[in-house]
Amino acid sequence: MTPAAERSLTTYLIGFVLAVVLTAIPFAVVWGGLLAGPAVYVVIAIAAVLQVMVHLVFFLHLNFKSTPAENLFFLAFASVLIIIMVGGSLWIMTDLHHRMM
Numbered sequence: 001m002t003p004a005a006e007r008s009l010t011t012y013l014i015g016f017v018l019a020v021v022l023t024a025i026p027f028a029v030v031w032g033g034l035l036a037g038p039a040v041y042v043v044i045a046i047a048a049v050l051q052v053m054v055h056l057v058f059f060l061h062l063n064f065k066s067t068p069a070e071n072l073f074f075l076a077f078a079s080v081l082i083i084i085m086v087g088g089s090l091w092i093m094t095d096l097h098h099r100m101m
Contacts, residue, residue, distance in 0.1 A: 015058025022051045052082070 026044045029035055035043060056062045056078070062071045 011058055015054055018054045018058065019051060022047045022054060052078075
């Protein structure tokens with residue numbers, strides 16, 4: 001293996017391990033009942049934001065060294081998509097909740 005391939009494989013493995021850990025933490029908190037109320041949502045939200053950052057850095061290789069304007073554009077686009085998906089999901093769930101009551 002070339003040094004570049006080893007570095008790439010190492011980067012992907014580190015990203016994978018971090019992604020698995022950041023997925024396991026909210027599952028453990030909810031399944032184990034370690035926290036209650038809004039604290040659970042805070043842990044899930046923090047883990048989700050960190051998960052997005054891990055994916056952007058380790059899998060999409062976004063950094064602000066090569067072309068900052070292009071990376072900023074892609075980051076803004078991803079943020080808009082996430083806001084649309086989360087906002088739409090919350091809107092649908094709220095509407096369904098009110099219709100079922």
